[in-house]
Amino acid sequence: MITVEELKRLKEKSFNIMIDVLEMTTAANSGHPGGSLSSKDIVTVLFFHVMRHNPGRPDWPDRDRLILSKGHAAPALYSALAEAGYIDRQKLGGFRSTGSQLQGHPERNPELMIEASTGSLGNGLAMGNGIALAGKLDGRSYRVYVLMGDGELQEGTVWEAAMFAPYHRLNNIIAIVDRNGLQQNGPTESTLSIEPLDDKWKSFGWNVIDVDGHDIPELIDAFEMAKRIKDRPTAIIAHTVKGRGVMSGEWVVDFHSRPMSEESLKNILPGLYEQHRLEMEAL
Amino acid sequence: MISTREAFGNALAEIGSDESIVVLDADVSASTKASEFGKKYPDRFINFGIAEENLFATAVGLAYSGKRVFASMYAVFVLKAFDQLRIIAHDNLDVKIFASHAGLTDGQDGWSHQTIEDLAIMRTLPNFKVIVPADAIESREVTEASLKISGPVYSRLSRSESPIIFDSGYRFELGKGKVVEDGSDLAIITNGNMLHRAIRASMMLRKDGISPTVVNMSTVKPIDEGLIVKLAQSAGAIVTAEEHSVLGGIGSAVSEVLGRTFPVPVEYVGIIDKFGQSGKVDELFSLYGLTAENIYGASMKALKRKKR
Ligand SMILES: Cc1ncc(C[n+]2csc(CCOP(=O)(O)OP(=O)(O)O)c2C)c(N)n1
Ligand SMILES: [Mg+2]
Numbered sequence: 001m002i003t004v005e006e007l008k009r010l011k012e013k014s015f016n017i018m019i020d021v022l023e024m025t026t027a028a029n030s031g032h033p034g035g036s037l038s039s040k041d042i043v044t045v046l047f048f049h050v051m052r053h054n055p056g057r058p059d060w061p062d063r064d065r066l067i068l069s070k071g072h073a074a075p076a077l078y079s080a081l082a083e084a085g086y087i088d089r090q091k092l093g094g095f096r097s098t099g100s101q102l103q104g105h106p107e108r109n110p111e112l113m114i115e116a117s118t119g120s121l122g123n124g125l126a127m128g129n130g131i132a133l134a135g136k137l138d139g140r141s142y143r144v145y146v147l148m149g150d151g152e153l154q155e156g157t158v159w160e161a162a163m164f165a166p167y168h169r170l171n172n173i174i175a176i177v178d179r180n181g182l183q184q185n186g187p188t189e190s191t192l193s194i195e196p197l198d199d200k201w202k203s204f205g206w207n208v209i210d211v212d213g214h215d216i217p218e219l220i221d222a223f224e225m226a227k228r229i230k231d232r233p234t235a236i237i238a239h240t241v242k243g244r245g246v247m248s249g250e251w252v253v254d255f256h257s258r259p260m261s262e263e264s265l266k267n268i269l270p271g272l273y274e275q276h277r278l279e280m281e282a283l
Numbered sequence: 284m285i286s287t288r289e290a291f292g293n294a295l296a297e298i299g300s301d302e303s304i305v306v307l308d309a310d311v312s313a314s315t316k317a318s319e320f321g322k323k324y325p326d327r328f329i330n331f332g333i334a335e336e337n338l339f340a341t342a343v344g345l346a347y348s349g350k351r352v353f354a355s356m357y358a359v360f361v362l363k364a365f366d367q368l369r370i371i372a373h374d375n376l377d378v379k380i381f382a383s384h385a386g387l388t389d390g391q392d393g394w395s396h397q398t399i400e401d402l403a404i405m406r407t408l409p410n411f412k413v414i415v416p417a418d419a420i421e422s423r424e425v426t427e428a429s430l431k432i433s434g435p436v437y438s439r440l441s442r443s444e445s446p447i448i449f450d451s452g453y454r455f456e457l458g459k460g461k462v463v464e465d466g467s468d469l470a471i472i473t474n475g476n477m478l479h480r481a482i483r484a485s486m487m488l489r490k491d492g493i494s495p496t497v498v499n500m501s502t503v504k505p506i507d508e509g510l511i512v513k514l515a516q517s518a519g520a521i522v523t524a525e526e527h528s529v530l531g532g533i534g535s536a537v538s539e540v541l542g543r544t545f546p547v548p549v550e551y552v553g554i555i556d557k558f559g560q561s562g563k564v565d566e567l568f569s570l571y572g573l574t575a576e577n578i579y580g581a582s583m584k585a586l587k588r589k590k591r
Contacts, residue, residue, distance in 0.1 A: 098560060
């Protein structure tokens with residue numbers, strides 16, 4: 001178990017990511033708030049507790065890697081990289097505008113520790129396999145974390161990659177599914193069902209852990225458990241809420257790619273800060 | 284102002300009563316507007332989820348079995364299924380692809396969602412008819428016409444709203460370029476979102492006493508060879524303008540014709556071997572050299588080369 005201080009530290013990070021996501025997408029009047037917010041606690045736990053990395057050295061060869069396969073959650077990634085000191089906070093304001101390094105979807109940039117070019121769904125797990133395989137060949141001890149959407153799992157390449165990792169004994173790759181139940185046009189289960197999800201991953205040879213993707217201690221436990229499993233790769237199914245933290249956006253299909261107006265954001269911000277303060281006090 | 288994707292969606296819903304039509308989506312129908320058909324004919328509308336290759340391979344099977352397949356998604360994700368597109372082309376199947384968010388019109392999503400390679404790629408596939416409607420009127424026409432065209436069709440649509448150029452009596456004819464403005468000094472051959480920019484460039488040229496012919500070459504394949512040769516002979520210089528890489532698009536298609544018939548100077552307005560990036564659509568058109576001013580500049584260059 002983690003200490004209360006650590007929990008508070010991580011909650012603070014997660015809150016900051018939420019605010020950044022909302023501000024970046026509203027300022028750009030474009031982007032994907034819903035899926036960025038469902039990922040915020042996963043990204044928080046990875047960057048600020050689980051992953052081994054060194055902010056002074058984005059090119060450290062032994063750093064753990066996060067591949068944001070669901071590239072449209074870029075605001076969450078950029079915010080975390082800014083919090084961790086890889087990206088100058090000022091750059092967040094340029095999100096989605098010409099000349100910015102912070103493209104609408106991640107563009108590989110070793111200096112900013114943006115590990116892979118994504119945005120076209122379905123490629124991240126295989127990219128991660130490549131990095132994990134290279135790590136094995138080079139005798140390096142880093143781990144590769146790949147964050148996917150649940151709708152993304154409808155892509156065939158995901159399952160080609162899912163077959164590859166256990167066969168090649170890649171115990172250094174961790175797949176994370178952001179199981180928020182929604183994709184672009186509606187629920188996954190009324191679009192093309194991906195269930196039974198645990199059984200699918202298990203039958204492909206993965207160690208599977210189900211967690212509440214907004215419960216920070218539970219997420220940490222799952223990642224720690226994944227580190228202890230040596231004979232297979234681990235898939236973490238993180239049950240999340242699309243739009244998490246914004247009442248008017250939770251479970252709302254349109255919040256996938258429709259940011260809040262400047263005015264509505266201004267109106268809800270004081271409430272978000274107040275709620276955050278109360279939550280922190282209660283810890 | 285209305286987008287070509289919206290005109291497509293409405294037209295598809297209108298012509299959709301034919302029971303042999305099946306419409307395939309990949310979780311983007313609210314954006315491509317194929318959702319309009321889906322609301323009306325839910326039994327013949329299938330959302331594959333985010334699975335483009337699965338969608339096009341299934342389209343092959345449906346077309347083998349006599350279905351007339353309409354498939355719609357972002358242009359860039361159509362290209363994901365190139366292997367399946369080859370089969371559709373090889374077997375000359377009745378699959379009509381309406382590829383939205385093409386060119387730079389998915390501005391802020393950035394290079395991963397923009398498509399400036401599709402015309403080059405689709406042009407290499409035998410049997411495919413490749414079409415770029417210039418406005419909502421033409422988009423509706425192409426959607427209707429595609430039912431009568433046998434074999435595969437690729438129609439390229441925009442995310443952005445654009446001005447209406449044609450009147451409601453306009454008729455699309457496959458393989459025929461259309462002279463939108465008649466002139467004698469040079470010919471501007473273009474299509475899609477570049478047509479209204481070319482018309483503006485033509486106004487600028489006319490102020491300088493230069494009269495260009497402006498041609499809407501909406502069918503990129505099969506291209507109107509007869510018209511291209513005629514224009515080369517009468518005008519003696521050509522400018523092509525496209526919202527696409529200059530490699531393999533309409534500029535290339537025109538040059539391929541001229542090279543073996545009647546070579547004249549050609550200037551190319553298009554994207555010079557680069558990827559797009561995130562930004563507002565108009566900003567990107569300026570940044571990548573796709574404005575009326577760029578067409579004007581290219582026209583001046585073409586004229587100079589003609590005189591020599
Ligand atoms: C190959 C591909 N097809 C379509 C899209 C368009 N698109 C962007 S996000 C999205 C829905 C993603 O749903 P999901 O994977 O569940 O992500 P999340 O709910 O976490 O946002 C779609 C269809 C894409 N980016 N890539
Ligand atoms: Mg989802």
